[in-house]
Amino acid sequence: MAQEATDSPKPLLLSDEEKRVLELHDRLQQLQLEIALLTAQKNYVPSTTASSSEEGRAIKAAQKELQDSRARYVLRNEAVESVVMANPIMQAVHGGANASPIERDLLPALEQRDAASVTLAKQSTELRALLDKLAEVEGRSLRLGRENADLAAEVLRLAGEANRRNNGTGEPWADADPDLAAEIVELEAQVRASRKRWRVVKGTASGFVAGSGVDWARDAELRDIVLDEEDDEI
Template identity: 35%
Template sequence: MPAQQPEFADLLQTHKSDAFVFTEQERLILELYNQEQELQLESSLFEAQAQGQLQDLSSISDDVLQAQLIKAEREALEERTKYLLRNRIAHNVLVTDPVLKAVHGGANAAFSERRLLPLIKERDVISMVHSSLAAKLSSTLGALATAEKNNLAANEKNKELAQTLFALAEEMKSQSTEEIEDPNLRAQLQELDSRVRMARRRWRIMKSVVAGMVVGSGINWASDATLRELVMDDEDELQ
């Protein structure tokens, strides 16, 4: 990864992008355009506020008021949709038209449009790099999910073996206290019991670590029965 960082830095910081500077007229146009957008939004808010103050709400019943509120919310949503759509169309026209002329205009393109062409090419390169990295990320996440499921399967097998070992240890422990008198065998049983306790602690630690990895990976573990069982499983089940 560290070896790839300079390459991406070169894509994001080129002599062409650093050399592009807005003229005073272009900067002024952009500032006025932003001010116009803000004024349109403020005007819409003032109009909605003024319309809401025309009615005397004290004489309206709760049912009628609730119906009017629902209607007002629906109308506000419709107006907001129209406002955003109108601005999006205007924005796309302002952005798309110079880009098309810069790409396809050739010698007939204006100077301001030809200035965009190097930046457009760099944007396309960065877009391709982004798509490639996104595909690699998706593949890596898929491989991670597969590895975690395989790890869960191995842990489940270990869990079954541990439960069998615990059952055998408990059986042998009962025999050691009631039937076994050989000191050497009793010592072996005590050592086995110590190993069982250590295995139980290791299992709990490993289970907590894997569950934390699943939660922190960003995978939708709640929709997967195996992952959900791991994360939500009772840690005291092996006691």
């Protein structure tokens, strides 16, 4: 459509006969579903001798059959609805000479539907890009977290070794082993740098999610990313 519908289309003016047809169509679908359920209940014969493993297989088979039946039911209804709607939509869009007033009234609703479809597709694309970026940032955050943990463990190991060389006297590391002290100082600097990088990555992820327009407050995982406090122990 060249022009998107911004206002809600006016309600379709249906005759009593048209309303009755729609009500009967909905009732027919409901009755078909109820008949299918009653038939399934009537044909069900519970087994009294089956083992637990056989019951498990039977349950899985029944679940699969239910999914297949539901798929066929939905597909059939969608096919019927598509066929029924095709001609009125064509008449509304192309303004056929034989179009009825109600078919012409369909045009604003079709424009609104198309505009909503475009908006939904755009939002889905943006959400997919956001999730991909979030996964990338989370991966970097995990790698930096592991790096921090490894460096901290190495610092603790070297500190313990220095303490053993000092025989527990508490003397400065430089007095006991200058080379070991220098290595510890270097590792501590690496830990601080790695922790700083982790905080930058975490802040980037938080800002990216908060500024994306996604309703992160309703998603526990996204909410933790935005609101989670920094962990100085990482």
